[in-house]
Amino acid sequence: MADRKSLLLRLDPAVHDALAKWAADELRSTNAQIEFLLRRALTEAGRMPRSAGDIPRRGRPRQDS
Template sequence: MTKKKPFPLRIDHELYAVLEQWAQEEFRSVNSHIEYLLREAAKRAGRLGKGKTDQKRS
């Protein structure tokens, strides 16, 4: 099991509402949806791949 590093995140209320609805539609918590979106962005940017932690999460 991968250890997760907790950290505070300040986010605009409007953006949070969008993320909250989006996460609900994807059957995820807001936290796991933010992690999913960041992971996908890192993959597309070529920053996450072979030799790095690259586990599918929901």
């Protein structure tokens, strides 16, 4: 897996709270929710680089039945 970039993001506290609630509703971290939304916006705008990897999966691996 490629190295992940870190960045400092300053948000209005109300925006952060709304993102955190949305992330919790979808069982994601706030960071994962921000990445999910950025990737969706890039894809919709036709600007997603072909070299971008998938979002790394976290948590337990799925059990095959």
